[in-house]
Amino acid sequence: MTILINLLSLLKKLSFLPLKRYVIGFGILLLLWVGYVAIPLNDPIFDRDYSHVILDKNNDLLRVYLNQKEQRIFPPEIQHQIPQRLIDSILMFEDRYFFNHPGVNPVSIWNAWRRNLTEGRIVSGGSTITMQVARLSHPKSRTYLNKLLELFQSFKIESLYTKDEILSLYITHAPFGGNIQGFYAASLLYFSKPPLDLTWGEAATLAVLPNAPRQVSPIRNRDILIKKRNFLLNKLRDTSVMTQDEYEAAIKEPVASKVTPFPFFAPHFSDFVRKKYSSDFVHYTSLDKPIQMSVNAIVKRASRSLATKGIHNLSVLVADTQSGDVLAYVGSQDYFDRHHSGAVDGVQAWRSSGSTLKPFLYALAIDEGIALPDTKLLDIPTTINGFTPANASQSFYGVVSMKQALIESLNVPATRVLNTIGVDRFYLFLKSAGATTLFRDAEAYGLPLILGGSETTIWDLTSFYRGLGNNGLFSSLSVIKNKEDDTLPKQLLSPGASYLTLNILKELVRPGTEYFWDIYSNQWPLAWKTGTSYGQRDAWAVGVSPQYTIAVWVGNFSGAGNSNLSGARSAGPILFDVFNYLPKFLYKRWFSEPDSHMKLLSTCSDTGLLAGAYCHQKESRWAPLSMNAMAVCFYHQRLHLDQSGTHQVCSKCWTFGDVKTDSRLIYPPQVRKVLAENGAILPQIPGHNPAHKGYHFDSVMSWIYPKANSKIWIPRGVKGTYQRVACKLAHISPQSIVFWYVNDRFAGQTQTYHELPLFFQQGLNELVAIDEEGRRIRQTITVAIKK
Ligand SMILES: [Zn+2]
Ligand SMILES: [Zn+2]
Structure with missing residues (x-):
């Protein structure tokens, strides 16, 4: 049925034939019918093989790839608007009666036939635009048989497509010289302008190219090109398609003489996008070209000075903190730097994480109720399960606030906090946050996980820090503009814990500011963290503001260490160069406090733990509303002393009325030492x-x-969870309240029946019980979790 309708519409197109030749017309129609059934025609007519086109957020071209045939051809969705001048020029030059014939022009075929006979070879095809579409879609050698096939295909095309569609198919796929196909690529490459801006002279130049693209082009036989263009301009004027004035202006126009290559911005980014979304041809990305160019320039400048120190690679990623859109993506110092593997994409390369994960551990510690920024952590010689972390300074503080531990990136408190939280828990956090590089299980990483024992990427780190800056909501970064994210963001940290952690990271001293603090006092705040991997192989600096998240990596792709490498010295200055350059809004100067997600806690001024009955001074401090119960300060203890205050006494040795009480800050012996x-x-x-x-x-x-x-074995239950161990102790006066702690973490309190089910970790655990009087017993137990 559709065939019949199509044939009827074809008959309409044939109506220009004089009536007296209707017999011929009928004959053609019969042939057509045979052709219709027998002639193969692809749908779509042209294979979908186009250049991948990468556009920035303002639709500026970043990069255009070759298609599978190594041609430069824009996909139809970009080539949809053809300027009228170009249509007029092409029709005039190629197929003046295109809108009047049924796909084949008998007159021009007859003329071509006669001409070829005289010449003894095929010099003219008498092809219509429809026939050329048939030929271009499946090129065959120029024989009479193929010509006949194309002729039948043309009828079929005419019956299936409108004239406008056929014309568009031609202009968007026609060859314009070299490997340039389609008018859009030709306009950009020959004239460096979008087609709608083409002048009459330029349109005419393009129009004559498809006729003999191998012989004539702006860079080959240009004199013939000029002659052909002028011939066409004359014809356009003679047929009043253009005015005399237009003609005079057009004929004076210089003819293109070169090919300007396509832009080549953000090459690593483009490769990444093309690979990730390989089924699309046009990629409307989130990248901001001006920002990309400036970051490129900063990287180029920095790489020159780093190279003199034997450091050859660096990569930078900039994302919008709120949306997660990637704004700048610099994979290496120079894509074409062959000596130093410049084509490697450093943004996706796996490198040791150094200290860059510490902020997330401390944010988790806040949510878990283990510590607030001012809570004292122990910084003492520590060995856990055979692992002995050391601070970079090779010294210890004894006790240090969590804030200071993070600012100075101390390894011992971080390891102890990881042990308290549990490697499993932190590992699960990283996995949930989208870590792509954790290929071992948590146990295999162990406590070194927090000191750079795992790999990470610039991409992952940017995503993590953006989560911190986004109220603890974690989701993947996006490279496509306005992309609907198919996965919901995950609330992995509370807004309060995120905010408190960001405030700590703001305090880090900036490179160079020690001496110029007054100059920098008005600068924009940035929460940032550095990292240097073992053997000085990697230097990191990651920063987050309400507007931007920036990650910088400096090192050698070869993996070679360099004694000049350090996160603060090598990567820090680049981070601030980028941050200082980025355009900023005053109203987004710093993160707003998540008031509704915070509460005030009464804490001990000395230890930062929850204030207890024996603490000397108390201080109200902000904590996340949803924070787990925090330990009551157990370092302030009540002592029963004799009247002189020189000795402690107990109920077994005191004399009634002769006892006075006093509270003291008593740290464990290792800390005191x-x-x-x-x-x-x-x-x-x-x-x-x-x-x-x-x-x-x-x-x-x-x-x-x-x-x-003792050593105990615990079976692992479903979903990897394992059971609690019912712990029990005896107290001489059962009515006393006893506080329990596992690995520095408050675990609960008991009275009368001193029995408490407790979670332990694989390996060594420290169990402490303290009663109301501050009396303390401790022991270590080794736990093996059965698989
Ligand atoms: Zn206290
Ligand atoms: Zn006593």
Whole structure:
């Protein structure tokens, strides 16, 4: 049925034939019918083989790839608007009666036939534009048989497509010299302008090219090209398609003489996008070309000075903190730097994470109720499961606030906090945040995970820090403009913990500012963190502001270490060069405090833990509303002393009325030792009444289960979770309240029945119990979790 309708419409197109030749017309129609059934025609007529086109957020060209036939041809969705001048020129030159014939022009075929007979070879095809579409879509050798086939295909094309569609198919696929196909690429490459801006002279130049693209082009036989163009301009004027004035202006126009290559911006980014979205030809990306160019320039400048120190590669990624859109993507110092593998995409390369993951551990520690920014963490010689972390300074503070530990990137407190949180928990966080590089399981990484024991990428780090700057909402970065994200962002950190962590990272001293603090005092705040990997192979600097998230990596793709490499010195200045350049809005100067997600906690001024009955001074500090219960300060302890205050006494040795109480800040012995070594003058802790023979804490509190230094096996349940262990102790006066701690973390309190189910980690665990009087017993147990 459709065939019949199509044939009827074809008959209409044939109506220009004089009536008296209707017999011929009928004959043609019959032939057509045979052709219709027998002639193959692809749908779509042209294979979908086009150049991948990468556009920036303002639709500026970043890069145009060759198609599979190594041609430069824009996909139809870009070539949809053909300027009228070009249509007029092409019709005039190629097929003046295009809108009047049925796909074949018998007159021109007859003329061509006669001419070829006289010449003894094929010099003219008498082809219509429709026949050329048939030929271009499936090029064959120029024989009479193929000509006949094309003729039938032309009828079929005419019956299936409108004249405008056929014309458009031709102009968007015609050869314009070299490997240039289609008018759009030709306009950009010969005239460096979009087609709608073409002048009459330029349109005419393009129009004569498809006729003999191999012999004549702006760079080959240009004199013939000029003659052909002028011939066409004359014809356009003679037929009044253009005015005399237009003609005079056009004929004076110079004819194109060169090919301007396509732009080549953000090559690594373009490769990444093309590979990721390989089924699309046109990529409307999020990249901001002006920002990309400026970051490129900063990278180029920095790479020159780094090269003199034997450091040859650097990569930078800039994303919009709010939307997650990638704005600038510099994969290496120079895509064409063959000596130093410039084509490698450093944004996606796996490198040791150094200290760059620490902020996320501390943010988690806040949410878990382990510490707030001012909470003191232990910084003492530590060995856990055979792993002994060291600070870069090779020294210890004894105790240090979490804030200071993060600012100075101390390794010991970070390792201890990771041990408290659990490697599994932190590993799960990183996986949920989208880490692409964790190919081992959590156990295989162990505690070194927080000190650069795992790989990461610039891409992943940018995504993580953006999550921190986005109220703890984590989602993947986007390279496509206005892309609807198919996955919901995940709330992996609370807004409060994110905000508190960002405030700490703001305090990091900027490179060079120690001496010029007054010059920099008005600068824009930035939360940032550096990292230097083991063996000085990688230098990182990552920063996040309400507007931008920026990650910088400096090093050698070869993996060679360099003693000049450091996150603060090598990558930091580049981070600030980029950040200082980026356009900013005053109203987005700093993150707004998530008031509704915060609460005030009364904390101990000395230890930063929850204020207890014996703490000397209390301070209100902000904490996330959803934070887990925090430990009550257990370093301030109540002491029962004799009247002189020189000895502690207990209920077994005191004389009624002769006891006074006092509260003291008493850190564990290992901490006191480090503090003393650092020159701190510590108040003496009064010893127990010497008159009380055989005094021992254990006589007050003692472990029932597990016993000290025991080893226990726990079966792992479904979903990787494992069971709690019911721990039990005895207290001489059961009514006392006992506070329990596992690995520095408050685990709960008991009264009367001192039994508590507790979670332990694989490996060594420290179990501490402290009663109301501040008496403390501790033990270590080794836990093996059965697979
Ligand atoms: Zn306290
Ligand atoms: Zn006593």
